[in-house]
Amino acid sequence: MKMNGILFGTTDWSGVPKARHEGERGFAIWQTRHFGEVRVRMAEYSPGYLADHWCVKGHILLCLEGELATELADGRVFVLKPGMSYQVADDAEPHRSSTSGGAKLFIVD
Secondary structure, three states, X not given: OOOXXXXXXOXXXXXXXXXXXXXXXXXXXXXXXXXXXXXXXXXXXXXXXXXXXOEOOOEEEEEEEEOEEEEEOOOOEEEEOOOOEEEEOOOOOOEXXXXXXXXXXXXXX
């Protein structure tokens, strides 16, 4: 990811519109900003959420609240708690996330 042409700015997330995305179970609420080719999101996953697809997009993801389980296609599972993050490149390792009690995340991709 190359971050060019982005002027200094701040984001008041309370004013960013929310969009609902259904999962296989539960739902996610995304607040999304774009800065050139960089997408930045606040995402809240409902209790019981399970993604409806295996994702191959690269991300840097920080868990802010709750607990997030991320399963890789090879069967490994990683659990993030507040203050933990993961990173994965585009097309590197298919992954999908779930949460039993809900989670709030900050995601850059």
